[in-house]
Amino acid sequence: xxxxxxxxxRFPLYHRILRQAKESGxxxxxxxxxxxxxxxxGTQIRKDLTCFKEKGTPSVGYNVDRLKTLLExxxxxxxxxxxxxxxxxxxxxxxxxxxxxxxLNISITEAFDSDPNKVGTTIGELTVKPEEDMIKxxxxxxxxxxxxxxxxxxxxxVADEMVSAGIRxxxxxxxxxxxxxxxxxxxxxxxxxxxxxxxxxxxxxxNQETP
Amino acid sequence: xxxxxxxxxRFPLYHRILRQAKESGxxxxxxxxxxxxxxxxGTQIRKDLTCFKEKGTPSVGYNVDRLKTLLExxxxxxxxxxxxxxxxxxxxxxxxxxxxxxxLNISITEAFDSDPNKVGTTIGELTVKPEEDMIKxxxxxxxxxxxxxxxxxxxxxVADEMVSAGIRxxxxxxxxxxxxxxxxxxxxxxxxxxxxxxxxxxxxxxNQETP
DNA sequence: TAGATTGTTAATCGATTAACAATC
DNA sequence: TAGATTGTTAATCGATTAACAATC
Numbered sequence: 001x002x003x004x005x006x007x008x009x010r011f012p013l014y015h016r017i018l019r020q021a022k023e024s025g026x027x028x029x030x031x032x033x034x035x036x037x038x039x040x041x042g043t044q045i046r047k048d049l050t051c052f053k054e055k056g057t058p059s060v061g062y063n064v065d066r067l068k069t070l071l072e073x074x075x076x077x078x079x080x081x082x083x084x085x086x087x088x089x090x091x092x093x094x095x096x097x098x099x100x101x102x103x104l105n106i107s108i109t110e111a112f113d114s115d116p117n118k119v120g121t122t123i124g125e126l127t128v129k130p131e132e133d134m135i136k137x138x139x140x141x142x143x144x145x146x147x148x149x150x151x152x153x154x155x156x157x158v159a160d161e162m163v164s165a166g167i168r169x170x171x172x173x174x175x176x177x178x179x180x181x182x183x184x185x186x187x188x189x190x191x192x193x194x195x196x197x198x199x200x201x202x203x204x205x206x207n208q209e210t211p
Numbered sequence: 212x213x214x215x216x217x218x219x220x221r222f223p224l225y226h227r228i229l230r231q232a233k234e235s236g237x238x239x240x241x242x243x244x245x246x247x248x249x250x251x252x253g254t255q256i257r258k259d260l261t262c263f264k265e266k267g268t269p270s271v272g273y274n275v276d277r278l279k280t281l282l283e284x285x286x287x288x289x290x291x292x293x294x295x296x297x298x299x300x301x302x303x304x305x306x307x308x309x310x311x312x313x314x315l316n317i318s319i320t321e322a323f324d325s326d327p328n329k330v331g332t333t334i335g336e337l338t339v340k341p342e343e344d345m346i347k348x349x350x351x352x353x354x355x356x357x358x359x360x361x362x363x364x365x366x367x368x369v370a371d372e373m374v375s376a377g378i379r380x381x382x383x384x385x386x387x388x389x390x391x392x393x394x395x396x397x398x399x400x401x402x403x404x405x406x407x408x409x410x411x412x413x414x415x416x417x418n419q420e421t422p
Numbered sequence: 423t424a425g426a427t428t429g430t431t432a433a434t435c436g437a438t439t440a441a442c443a444a445t446c
Numbered sequence: 447t448a449g450a451t452t453g454t455t456a457a458t459c460g461a462t463t464a465a466c467a468a469t470c
Contacts, residue, residue: 006437012407016386030451039388043439046453058446059450075411083410090308094301100386100403106410144413169413171405175227175311177250185412187405192311194382194400196223199294199317200286201396202355202380217461241427254463257429269470270426 007048011071013038014045018068019103030061077105082143084110084167086158087150088118088128091173095147096123106145110137114154131158138165147171148178159186218259222282224249225256229279230314241272288316293354295321295378297369298361299329299339302384306358307334317356321348325365342369349376358382359389370397 017037021029031049032042046056054070056062072078085092088111096108111123114131121128129137137143146167150158155174162170169185172178178186228248232240242260243253257267265281267273283289296303299322307319322334325342332339340348348354357378361369366385373381380396383389389397 004437008408008411009404011411012401012404015407016403032451037388041439042451043441044437046451047438050453056452058444058452060446061451075407076414077407077410081410081413090301090305094305095402097301098402101406104403104407104410106406145409147409169409171409177248185409187409187412189402189405190223191306191309191400192227192315193220193223194398195312195317196226196286196288196315197219198356198358198380198382198396198398199288199292199315200219200222201398202292203287215461243427252463253427254465255461257427258462261429267428269428269468271470272427 003051007051010038010040010044010048011075014048015068015071015075015077015103018064018071021064022068026064028057028061029064031056033061075104077103079105081106081145082109082141083145083147083171084108084112084134084138084143084162085147085149086112086131086134086162087148088113088121088123089149092147092149093123095149095173096126108147110134110141110143112137114150134158135161135165138162138167142166144168145171147173149173152176214262218262221249221251221255221259222286225259226279226282226286226288226314229275229282232275233279237275239268239272240275242267244272286315288314290316292317292356293320293352294356294358294382295319295323295345295349295354295373296358296360297323297342297345297373298359299324299332299334300360303358303360304334306360306384307337319358321345321352321354323348325361345369346372346376349373349378353377355379356382358384360384363387 014034017034030042031045034045035042052070054066083106085096085108088096092111096111111126111128112131112134113119113128118128119130144167146162148155148158148170152174155172155176156178159170159172159178159180163180163184170178170180170187172186172188173191175190175192180186225245228245241253242256245256246253263281265277294317296307296319299307303322307322322337322339323342323345324330324339329339330341355378357373359366359369359381363385366383366387367389370381370383370389370391374391374395381389381391381398383397383399384402386401386403391397
């Protein structure tokens with residue numbers, strides 16, 4: 001079955017609620033309760049979950065443990081995975097150190113930069129390597145996940161290198177549209193879009209006409 | 212007229228293309244060309260732009276300068292705005308220093324943290340202030356945009372404080388669903404969602420069944 | 423004029439929601 | 447049994463796209 005983009009983006013939210021539920025000792029949780037905690041309808045959740053074999057029990061809800069495990073298998077969280085990051089500016093460093101990703105079971109195990117001043121510096125336990133080593137490292141370690149936090153002007157080149165070395169999924173923070181071959185996934189996390197929206201919505205509501 | 216969420220999120224992309232076009236000396240640009248540069252259809256762009264008074268010229272395209280200005284007015288970029296940030300961990304610091312926001316004309320002018328070890332430290336030209344001063348500062352300076360990069364457990368409290376002090380639009384990076392009163396805008400920038408998706412999509416395509 | 427590109431309508435596609443019989 | 451909550455269908459809502467007359 002084909003799972004929609006919208007549903008796929010909600011799975012991590014469901015997973016978060018299930019982790020919380022488990023932590024607080026719940027064995028079962030209803031779709032309405034999950035919905036309440038993330039601000040959507042229960043129907044939505046029941047619909048999203050139809051793609052799993054696991055069924056809920058009427059008047060009881062979903063088995064927290066089993067649903068959590070199933071989501072983890074689906075999302076790949078049951079596998080320990082490695083990712084590399086290109087570009088260790090402030091954002092790159094922040095992502096590399098970010099604790100909030102720990103439950104995804106993806107470790108950023110290699111960091112690269114083209115700036116000789118950054119090469120050799122450390123981020124936590126990682127030592128930054130020169131950009132020229134990236135392709136070789138990706139190939140040797142068989143890494144398939146790449147993160148791009150380089151400036152716009154080099155982002156496409158870095159993406160090309162990643163793809164040529166075997167990266168299959170790219171998390172791109174450079175505000176530009178990357179061209180990648182069919183079969184390679186790119187998620188653009190253009191932070192300016194969010195900030196622009198927040199700025200726009202802050203406009204005085206008495207002053208909000210369309211020009 | 213009511214502008215859809217999807218359209219609103221594309222305006223910053225259009226703005227980026229118009230900046231580039233202007234920089235490269237173009238006076239006019241067609242909807243198809245804009246579309247090509249961001250990977251969507253021209254029709255989509257023409258539809259999105261119907262809410263503006265500015266019209267394109269058949270066989271010529273849109274006036275780059277005028278459309279850019281119009282988008283800026285609509286998004287509020289013509290106004291110099293201030294934002295505050297709560298939580299100066301690595302991510303908070305990275306956002307505060309991030310150069311990519313400069314064209315949005317929103318400056319992060321105050322940073323707060325509840326950790327006494329961070330209070331008094333500097334980020335670029337900013338000096339981190341104690342969390343307790345946040346409400347007063349927001350009120351005195353009349354700031355309406357807030358950024359939350361504190362841990363989940365304090366995010367709701369910080370949001371409540373921001374709202375009580377007059378913040379009208381919040382950019383939230385804590386992976387939790389904030390409750391805010393009607394009329395306050397929240398944009399959740401849950402980075403785990405993106406990273407989870409990138410991880411999922413990296414799974415071996417020969418191994419991608421639904422459980 | 424011929425070619426390009428617009429603005430707009432209607433068709434399509436995709437996502438959400440309401441409703442409710444089934445069932446624990 | 448009565449109440450709660452499921453899975454699923456049909457209705458609705460929203461977003462994208464194709465098509466094309468209008469026009470520079």
